[in-house]
Amino acid sequence: MPSCPLRVAVVCRSNVNRSMEAHSILRKRGFRVQSFGVGSRVKLPGRSSNRPVIYDFSTTYKRMYEDLCRKDRECYRRNGILYLLGRNDRIKPRPERFQECSDPFDVIFTC
Structure with missing residues (x-):
């Protein structure tokens, strides 16, 4: 790994599955x-x-998780969405929109 690692962005549609x-x-x-x-x-x-x-993109992963549990915990557990939201919450608080970021990146992957 280089002493100054590349700044990488990963982009998908909703910032929930592939990009996370x-x-x-x-x-x-x-x-x-x-x-x-x-x-x-x-x-x-x-x-x-x-x-x-x-x-909305301002909704935290934790809030999405809690909302889906209230709606139908078993359905969203079975289809894997609760797992994804739990993983995402351990990485960062909420999804972010690429259009609202002004940070520079060396590499941008699109999924």
Whole structure:
């Protein structure tokens, strides 16, 4: 690893699944990494495929987790969303939008 690691950004639509998994892996390997979404809102799979659960980017992962537990804990545990939100909460408090970041990056991965 170089003495001054690359500044890496990882971007996906909602900053919940792909970008956060890459964030976790890259951080464990010593990279300076930030992850982002580019959507207007965070969309998570709902109880049916045509009814996603939608949150503002200002909503914390913990709050999303608690809200989904109130709605249908077993459904969201089974489809893995609660696991993703728990992991994300251990990495950072809430999703972030790439459009609102002015930090410079050496590499930007899109997922």
